[in-house]
Every structure is written in C-alpha cells, then in structure tokens.
C-alpha cells in the first residue's frame with residue numbers, strides 16, 4: 001500500500017468556464033477555450049456556450065482543435081486579418097468573405113507553390129465550412145460571459161522549455177484531481193486525475209504534471225495540506241504553472257463493468273489516499289471501471305449515474321489482501337460462519353436437516369462455477385437470451401418456512417406452459433395416486449446409494465428412513481424442456497449450478513420483520529419434523545426468530561450470489577414481484593458474469 005496521501009484540489013467557488021494557453025512556442029496567436037462545465041471545446045471569440053451533446057463529437061472537435069491543421073488555418077486567418085488591415089476599405093465583413101476575396105486576388109498574381117497551395121486550401125469545403133462556423137460563432141452572444149483572461153506570468157525561466165500555463169475559470173464543481181509530494185524529487189505533482197471530472201474534461205491537467213505555481217504563488221516549498229486552502233481561496237480564474245509530466249495516458253477498454261460483491265464506504269476506509277475522491281457503493285451495484293492504472297486504487301463510476309466523474313475504489317488485489325487479512329473489519333462484512341436453523345424440511349423433496357450437498361458435485365462443475373471464495377467484484381456483461389438458447393435456470397432459496405415452495409407452486413400454477421420443475425428421487429413406497437416420474441422418480445435404496453456414491457445428487461437427505469434427492473440429471477432434463485425451470489435449493493447448493501450452462505438467476509426469499517411475520521403468518525402452517533404424528537404445526541415465535549436469524553446468516557455467507565432479494569411479506573405482492581422479475585430477465589437486457597459468455 002502506498003504510504004503517501006493525496007489531496008483533492010477542490011476549487012469550490014463559482015465557475016464559468018476554462019481556458020488554456022500554452023507557451024513557449026512563440027507569441028500567442030490565438031486562445032483555445034475548453035469549457036469545464038460541458039464537453040465542448042471551442043475557439044475563443046468573445047463569449048461562450050455549449051452546443052455539443054455527444055462525447056464523440058466532443059472528441060472529434062477536441063482533436064481537430066488541438067491538431068496542426070487548425071493551427072495552420074489560424075495562421076491563414078491571421079494573414080487574412082493582416083491582409084484586411086492593409087486594404088483601403090474592407091470589401092466584406094466576414095472571414096469567409098475575406099477568404100473569397102483573397103482567393104480572387106491570388107488568381108490574378110503569378111502562380112507559385114505557396115499561392116497554389118493556399119488557393120487549394122481555401123477552396124476545400126471543410127475549410128470554407130470552418131470559416132463559416134467561425135463567422136457564425138463570432139457573431140453570437142454567448143452566456144455566461146467569460147472574465148477577461150489573466151495576463152501571462154511576467155517571467156518564465158528560459159530553461160523550462162516545456163512549462164505550461166493553464167488557466168481554469170472554476171465553478172462549484174471540484175477540480176477532480178489529487179496532488180501529492182513526489183518522494184524522490186520533493187515536487188508537488190498531480191497524483192491522479194479523476195476520469196470525467198473537471199480537470200479530465202479540460203484535457204489540460206494530467207497525472208504526473210508538476211505543480212510549480214498557483215496564481216503566482218510558488219508551490220515547491222509547500223505541503224499539499226497548505227496548497228488546498230490556496231486553491232480553495234482562489235476566485236474566478238485560477239492560473240496553474242505546471243511542468244507537464246512524461247507519463248503516457250492510459251488507454252483502457254472503458255467497457256469493463258463489474259458487480260460489487262461487498263459494501264464499501266470510503267469515509268470509513270483509513271487506507272484510501274483521498275476520502276473525498278472515493279466512490280461509495282453497496283453490494284450488487286454495477287460499476288464501470290474507467291482506470292486500472294494504479295494496482296491499488298481503481299477508478300470507477302456507478303453505472304447509470306448522471307455524474308460522470310469517477311471515484312476511487314479498492315482494486316481487486318487490495319480488497320483480496322484485506323479480506324484475507326480480515327483487516328480492517330469495519331470495511332466489509334466478513335464471512336461469518338453460517339448457522340442455519342432449519343424450521344422444518346423442504347417440502348419439495350423432504351430433505352433432512354443435514355447438509356448433504358455433494359462437495360464432489362461442486363468440484364466436478366468446471367468453468368463458470370461460483371468459486372467466489374472472496375466476494376470482491378464480479379466482471380459482468382450485458383446479456384439477452386437468444387431464441388435458440390435455453391432459459392436461465394431460476395433458483396429460489398431462503399430459510400426454511402419463508403415461502404419458497406409456496407412461491408414456486410404459484411408460479412407453476414400461473415403459467416404451466418412457461419414454467420417447469422424438477423422431479424425428485426425417493427426410495428419411499430409409491431402411494432396409489434402417485435405416478436412414476438410425475439411426483440417422484442421411485443428408486444430402490446440400493447440404486448439411490450449407488451447414485452450418491454457417483455455424485456449424481458445436487459442435494460439429498462433422509463427422512464423417516466427414506467432417501468429424497470434432486471439429481472443434476474433431472475435439472476438438465478428440466479432445462480432442456482424449453483421452459484423456465486424453477487428449482488428450490490439450499491444456498492450451499494447454488495455453487496454447483498453456477499455455470500454457463502444453467503446461467504442461474506438466484507432469488508433469495510427473505511422474511512420480513514418479526515412483527516410482519518407474526519401478522520402475515522398468523523394462520524399459516526409449517527411442516528414439522530419434530531412431531532411425527534402431526535405433520536404440520538402453526539408457526540411459533542421461535543420459528544419466526546429462527547427464520548430471521550437463518551436469513552441473516554445466509555445473506556452474510558451467500559449474499560454475493562443472490563441476484564434478486566424478495567421480501568415475502570404479503571404473499572400476493574411477493575408473487576407479483578417475482579413474476580415481473582422473471583418476465584424482465586426474459587425480455588430485457590441484463591447483466592451476467594462474463595465467464596458465462598466465454599465458455
């Protein structure tokens with residue numbers, strides 16, 4: 001971890017726009033304005049306003065404005081102005097008119113390579129369009145009005161041939177950059193520029209730039225802590241004298257999206273170089289990574305956030321190290337030992353209380369498997385099921401008694417054409433009304449035990465001397481039916497199904513508060529294994545407490561695998577919410593782990 005601290009160089013006062021001018025390449029012939037409050041760079045005339053909407057347009061214009069061609073054109077413009085001044089009376093008021101006039105003149109003089117090239121340049125449609133835009137812009141009234149440009153510093157050392165003077169006219173938005181003292185040279189340098197922030201959008205301040213002066217005050221003998229108030233006190237235009245850093249700007253595929261699998265609060269993080277530059281997020285939030293240049297602190301934006309300014313988040317490596325060391329504990333919820341209290345047996349196939357999810361089954365599952373030992377970030381990408389692809393497997397999980405079976409039953413009843421379920425295996429006697437392969441697959445004890453040894457079961461258990469279990473094969477069969485397969489499992493069985501083949505959509509059914517449980521479950525019955533004579537009993541206060549404790553433990557341990565949490569308070573509402581969610585994943589583009597797409 002880096003031992004230094006960075007300081008956010010906030011410029012908290014009123015801002016209108018930003019300008020930059022660079023020395024030392026000869027006297028200034030023009031000024032390029034780069035507004036800070038929007039993405040639209042523009043040539044200074046008198047006043048300024050934004051027109052550009054898209055960053056693509058902005059990038060194009062920025063490249064063009066910073067390119068050599070424009071500078072050559074500006075020279076042409078200067079010459080035109082000089083030419084105009086030499087004329088007894090201006091023939092035309094506009095620059096475009098002057099250009100036409102000059103072209104006419106040039107036609108009449110003896111041709112040489114320079115005049116031919118100038119004529120060629122002036123005849124090009126994009127040059128004419130540029131001059132026309134210039135005329136239009138220069139005649140417009142722009143708001144807000146820019147303050148007068150401050151004069152250039154009187155003295156610039158001769159040997160500092162790469163010094164850059166940057167003048168920003170600030171608003172209440174922070175500069176979006178942090179500073180630090182370079183340990184080896186002692187210089188004050190820009191530590192990082194937050195992507196999408198004002199400094200980044202201006203394109204004038206870069207990581208590694210050495211800060212020499214701010215508003216004429218030398219920075220070299222100052223600590224970062226002393227510089228912050230200087231920046232904060234500056235009003236209107238702030239002039240920076242910087243020596244450009246040599247660091248190449250990082251190019252990153254800005255289409256990296258991750259799902260955060262833990263909660264993060266930068267204010268509670270003693271290690272972050274600048275708390276105010278941190279990005280707070282919660283488990284499940286989708287973040288777009290915009291910089292991974294620093295091994296320890298990445299820069300990210302919350303997906304869909306209107307604020308384009310990136311914030312610092314701990315890198316995967318850093319967070320893994322922290323989780324491994326379990327330090328500092330306040331930053332994340334450590335994985336507590338799961339103490340699941342069963343309040344009964346899963347009615348769907350009467351599992352025993354013992355957790356019999358086959359470890360070997362989990363190991364057998366290859367790539368895409370949820371081997372998220374350290375829930376940090378999950379790389380994700382947008383996904384929409386194609387008609388030829390199987391439906392995503394829907395896994396319903398939750399503490400016993402919460403209503404998983406009831407929700408599954410209602411879904412199936414609501415649309416048997418769209419939903420299917422797996423048929424469990426059992427060794428118990430078939431009852432007269434039951435049919436093989438409908439309620440259960442009836443097999444002998446010997447076959448069941450052989451299948452256990454062959455790791456065929458996803459989950460299995462024993463109840464009243466009989467085995468019950470769900471095999472992986474039956475999940476494959478149900479998924480192949482071209483229906484949405486609904487499967488209720490204990491959370492520890494999710495990992496075995498967390499594959500690109502099943503692309504499980506994991507729904508955690510959570511109990512409401514104990515007060516709401518008392519009210520809503522007043523008449524509900526729960527299957528009991530304690531009293532064999534009475535297969536059902538009314539929920540007790542202890543059952544409610546166990547359900548809540550168990551749900552909390554499940555969320556702590558497996559919460560990173562839950563794509564949707566539904567609080568089962570009012571049953572009809574919980575059902576509608578679940579139904580709508582399942583429709584959404586069928587009809588809308590959503591996020592899935594990118595490992596599922598690469599298999």
Ligand SMILES: Nc1ncnc2c1ncn2[C@@H]1O[C@H](COP(=O)(O)OP(=O)(O)OP(=O)(O)O)[C@@H](O)[C@H]1O
Pocket residue numbers: 343344345346347348398399400401402403404405406407520521524525526527568569570571572574
């Ligand atoms: N929101 C609700 N309001 C009232 N009663 C409910 C609600 N949800 C479920 N119940 C009732 O609670 C009882 C237990 O529900 P269910 O059998 O679906 O639980 P489960 O999560 O499948 O438990 P298990 O894993 O033990 O089978 C049932 O009688 C069910 O009708």
